[in-house]
C-alpha cells in the first residue's frame with residue numbers, strides 16, 4: 001500500500017465552485033489532487049492556492065469530452081506513480097430553454113459534457129483503478145448530479161436528458177464494479193450551489209433564496225468525503241443534498 005494517494009476532480013472552474021471546493025477538501029485530507037478543467041487560468045489559479053496552503057495539487061488542462069485530452073490526462077496521472085484513490089466527474093453546464101428552441105447542436109454538446117464525458121473518462125479511470133488495486137485500500141468514482149438527474153422539468157430537456165443519462169451510467173458501473181471493490185456513487189445536488197456561477201452570475205436570484213437558501217460548498221464537499229470514507233460493507237450508491245428550505 002502506498003502512503004500517499006491521489007484524487008482527481010474533473011470539471012474544475014473557479015475556486016468558489018463545487019469542483020474547486022472538492023479539490024481543496026481532498027488536498028486538506030493529504031491527497032495529491034489532480035485539478036482538471038478546460039480553462040488553463042482557472043486550473044492554474046486553484047493549484048497555486050492549494051500549493052500555497054501546504055496542499056499538493058497538479059494541474060491538468062483537458063476537455064473531458066475529447067478522447068485525446070482524456071488520454072493525456074491519464075498519462076499525467078499514471079506518470080505520478082501515486083495510486084488514484086478517488087475520482088469525481090463534476091463537469092456540467094446548464095442552458096434553460098424551451099424544448100422547441102433546442103437545436104440539435106446544443107442538444108449534442110450538452111449531452112457530450114453531461115454524459116459522454118462521464119463515459120469516456122470512467123472507462124480510462126476504471127482501467128487504471130483495476131490495475132492499481134494492490135496499491136490502495138479504497139477506490140471511489142463519484143458523479144455530480146442535479147435535480148435534472150431525476151426530474152425533467154419544463155425548459156430543461158437537454159440538461160435533464162444528459163444528467164439522467166449520467167445517473168444511469170453511474171448505476172451500471174456501480175453494479176459492475178462494486179463487486180470488484182470500486183465504490184461508484186452519484187450525488188444529486190437538488191438546489192442552487194453557493195458558488196461563483198450563481199452568486200456572481202445571477203446575484204439577484206441568489207439573494208432571493210435568502211439566508212442558507214443555497215448549498216454551502218464546504219458542506220457539499222463534506223458529503224463527498226464522507227461517502228469516500230464509507231466501509232465497503234455499508235456503501236451508498238446515491239445521495240441527494242438540498243438546502244433545508246428547498247421544496248421538492
Ligand SMILES: NC(=O)c1ccc[n+]([C@@H]2O[C@H](COP(=O)([O-])OP(=O)(O)OC[C@H]3O[C@@H](n4cnc5c(N)ncnc54)[C@H](OP(=O)(O)O)[C@@H]3O)[C@@H](O)[C@H]2O)c1
Nearest residue numbers: 011013017018019038039063064090091092146189192193
Ligand atoms: N451551480 C449550481 O447551482 C448547480 C446545481 C446543481 C448541480 N450542479 C452541478 O454541479 C457541478 C458543478 O457545478 P458548479 O456550478 O459548482 O461549477 P464548478 O464546479 O465551479 O465548475 C464546473 C466546471 O466544469 C468545467 N467544464 C465544463 N465543461 C467541461 C469540459 N468539457 N471539460 C472540462 N471541464 C469542463 C467548467 O469550466 P470552465 O469554467 O472553464 O468552462 C466549469 O467551470 C455540475 O455538474 C453541475 O451540473 C450545479
